[in-house]
């Protein structure tokens with residue numbers, strides 16, 4: 717559906733799932749989508765897992781040549797909450813030392829749980845200057861209405877991230893992290 721419209725997105729993949737479905741990720745990479753790290757096992761939320769460093773580093777090792785050069789990383793959250801516990805000081809240490817780029821979000825319309833996610837997403841996009849929209853490529857999530865959403869969205873779709881959603885860029889902390897630390 718993205719290719720049919722000439723669009724490129726980013727896929728943040730869970731390391732364990734990548735072991736089973738690597739061919740899909742390879743295809744996405746070959747078609748110009750950016751591939752990022754979304755932890756090894758998706759602890760919810762990452763910053764309270766106690767194994768953050770391993771989660772980040774083991775998933776990056778799984779990505780190998782698929783990894784974006786900026787070492788894109790999205791922490792696993794709990795239902796999309798940008799809340800304390802999303803990161804931890806150990807996770808931040810690992811991300812800065814490893815020169816990762818931490819990509820957060822500003823719109824999570826709930827595609828995995830609510831068939832009305834399209835209307836929610838359109839409202840979220842209309843309400844802000846630059847939306848970083850998180851959708852889920854898992855069973856029962858965005859696929860059923862993705863094409864309809866793409867037809868209805870009244871905004872330019874770009875692959876880059878709004879700077880406000882990137883608090884760590886190639887290892888440098890560029891935005892306050894306090895809101896995500898407990």
Ligand SMILES: [Zn+2]
Nearest residue numbers: 754758792793
């Ligand atoms: Zn997730």
